[in-house]
Amino acid sequence: MHWSERIADKIIAKNPNKEVYVCASGVSPSGSVHIGNFREIAIPYFVAKALKMKGKKVRFIFSWDDFDRLRKVPVNVSQVVDGYEKYVGCPYTMIPNPFDDGAESYGRHFEIEFEKSLAELGIDVEYIYQSKEYLSGRYADKVTYALERRKEIYDILMSFKSQEASDEERENYYPVAVYCSGCNKDSTKVIKYDEKTHNLTYVCKACGKEETVNVLEYFKIKLAWKVDWPMRWKEEGVDFEAGGIDHSTPGGSYDVCSRVVREIFNGEPPTYQAYGWLGFAGVSSMHSSSGINITPAGVLKFYTPEVIRWLFAKYEPEDAYNFYFDDTIIRHYSEYDRGLHAYLSGEADGFTKSLFDLCLIEGKTYEDETSFNTIASLAPIVDFNHDSLVKAIAKLDLPWTKEADLRFEKATYFLKTYQPEKIFNLLTEVNHDYANTLSSEEKAVVKKLYDYLNNTEVIKDKEVQQFIYDAVNNPNLTKKENIAVQQKYFKIFYNLLFGKDSGPRLYMFFAASDKSKYINLLNI
Numbered sequence: 229m230h231w232s233e234r235i236a237d238k239i240i241a242k243n244p245n246k247e248v249y250v251c252a253s254g255v256s257p258s259g260s261v262h263i264g265n266f267r268e269i270a271i272p273y274f275v276a277k278a279l280k281m282k283g284k285k286v287r288f289i290f291s292w293d294d295f296d297r298l299r300k301v302p303v304n305v306s307q308v309v310d311g312y313e314k315y316v317g318c319p320y321t322m323i324p325n326p327f328d329d330g331a332e333s334y335g336r337h338f339e340i341e342f343e344k345s346l347a348e349l350g351i352d353v354e355y356i357y358q359s360k361e362y363l364s365g366r367y368a369d370k371v372t373y374a375l376e377r378r379k380e381i382y383d384i385l386m387s388f389k390s391q392e393a394s395d396e397e398r399e400n401y402y403p404v405a406v407y408c409s410g411c412n413k414d415s416t417k418v419i420k421y422d423e424k425t426h427n428l429t430y431v432c433k434a435c436g437k438e439e440t441v442n443v444l445e446y447f448k449i450k451l452a453w454k455v456d457w458p459m460r461w462k463e464e465g466v467d468f469e470a471g472g473i474d475h476s477t478p479g480g481s482y483d484v485c486s487r488v489v490r491e492i493f494n495g496e497p498p499t500y501q502a503y504g505w506l507g508f509a510g511v512s513s514m515h516s517s518s519g520i521n522i523t524p525a526g527v528l529k530f531y532t533p534e535v536i537r538w539l540f541a542k543y544e545p546e547d548a549y550n551f552y553f554d555d556t557i558i559r560h561y562s563e564y565d566r567g568l569h570a571y572l573s574g575e576a577d578g579f580t581k582s583l584f585d586l587c588l589i590e591g592k593t594y595e596d597e598t599s600f601n602t603i604a605s606l607a608p609i610v611d612f613n614h615d616s617l618v619k620a621i622a623k624l625d626l627p628w629t630k631e632a633d634l635r636f637e638k639a640t641y642f643l644k645t646y647q648p649e650k651i652f653n654l655l656t657e658v659n660h661d662y663a664n665t666l667s668s669e670e671k672a673v674v675k676k677l678y679d680y681l682n683n684t685e686v687i688k689d690k691e692v693q694q695f696i697y698d699a700v701n702n703p704n705l706t707k708k709e710n711i712a713v714q715q716k717y718f719k720i721f722y723n724l725l726f727g728k729d730s731g732p733r734l735y736m737f738f739a740a741s742d743k744s745k746y747i748n749l750l751n752i
């Protein structure tokens with residue numbers, strides 16, 4: 229059984245007669261949303277899909293926590309503008325957009341960036357923008373309610389802390405952040421709150437403003453997040469949410485918020501799934517800095533949407549796992565293709581079937597794909613020329629499917645960015661210096677290959693493979709000894725063609741590329 233079905237069953241068992249189940253996720257647009265945060269969305273998304281497949285009605289909501297304060301200016305912002313430190317403490321939607329793209333605020337810029345990727349990934353979401361909700365006054369009665377119950381909230385929070393509670397602290401505890409009407413910052417301190425009139429007096433440490441506002445009219449007040457989170461569970465009727473391991477430890481945020489929702493808001497916490505961290509590996513030092521900033525859009529440059537969905541659906545949520553920027557990418561495509569083939573032909577096992585039910589995008593049609601590995605092997609041979617690549621694939625008797633153009637685009641980016649060493653350029657003239665080092669016996673084998681290629685009209689990869697084995701293998705040697713001989717000759721061919729000891733898959737190279745470009749290089 230797939231993990232999403234297991235979780236869906238748990239949700240249904242907890243609340244069997246609910247009409248519409250709510251799966252929730254949320255992120256703050258503090259900067260570019262990193263691929264490392266992507267499980268926050270992917271896990272509830274797949275659980276929502278599993279619930280739907282069980283015939284349930286589901287809302288999948290995504291809260292943009294854009295009413296949170298800016299904590300720190302991210303590097304990609306300080307690279308384009310100076311002086312954004314002055315906005316630390318302001319909500320993301322009240323900070324000017326540092327980029328020249330027309331988005332109305334800092335927060336909105338990063339929201340649009342991520343929303344575009346979600347759309348490309350075929351992830352349908354109902355967005356809730358917390359700035360909009362707070363500023364509309366939707367939560368005003370929740371804020372007054374929390375202010376009334378502030379001492380009980382303090383007691384709950386303190387019960388999870390090791391330090392002693394104090395009467396004075398309890399007396400002066402207000403579970404809100406007030407954004408100053410003068411400077412928009414949350415560097416404020418509540419000095420008085422009147423439960424009857426709902427008048428609240430704050431003083432701003434940043435600009436010195438002191439003001440009395442009415443909480444039912446002044447909406448630039450946000451609940452502290454361990455109150456805000458459970459308030460929204462209750463408000464939206466959330467049945468499921470996922471969170472990082474750090475929120476999930478005993479006594480961590482989820483436990484605290486569970487008590488707050490029960491004891492303060494008279495609600496129930498959602499079913500919760502902790503997820504393991506995503507890391508990065510195989511990033512060369514040259515790309516390590518960009519690796520750290522990898523966004524879903526960055527990953528979409530080399531994975532198709534379906535392969536990303538497949539990766540996130542495949543691993544158990546608790547498992548930590550690494551993104552690799554090396555041949556693992558090719559292996560992932562091959563594994564995906566094998567699964568897809570089994571799925572389409574009806575031969576898939578239960579887990580694979582569920583996996584593909586989840587990762588394929590509704591409304592699209594699927595077929596067996598042109599192998600990414602083949603495209604990635606051939607593209608450099610034909611100098612990344614699209615038409616030559618299509619012809620080369622046809623020469624290998626392989627199909628060029630409707631997704632192949634997209635795979636070609638991804639393979640080109642992958643090779644040029646992460647594996648430039650795999651791009652081999654043909655020499656432009658005969659490598660005489662190298663040829664002069666060869667023995668007459670070795671030269672004779674090169675001549676044999678030259679004659680064969682020169683005289684063969686349609687070169688087939690399997691036939692040229694057989695020809696090379698026949699030309700170099702010695703029947704008096706053992707298999708192991710012959711492998712060494714083959715390796716020696718491959719090195720010779722590579723040096724004559726590319727001036728290097730290694731190169732692309734040779735049979736494929738001979739079969740796929742334009743003979744006129746290489747044949748003279750073997751005429752030594």
Ligand SMILES: [Zn+2]
Pocket residue numbers: 408409410411412413432433434435436437
């Ligand atoms: Zn102020």
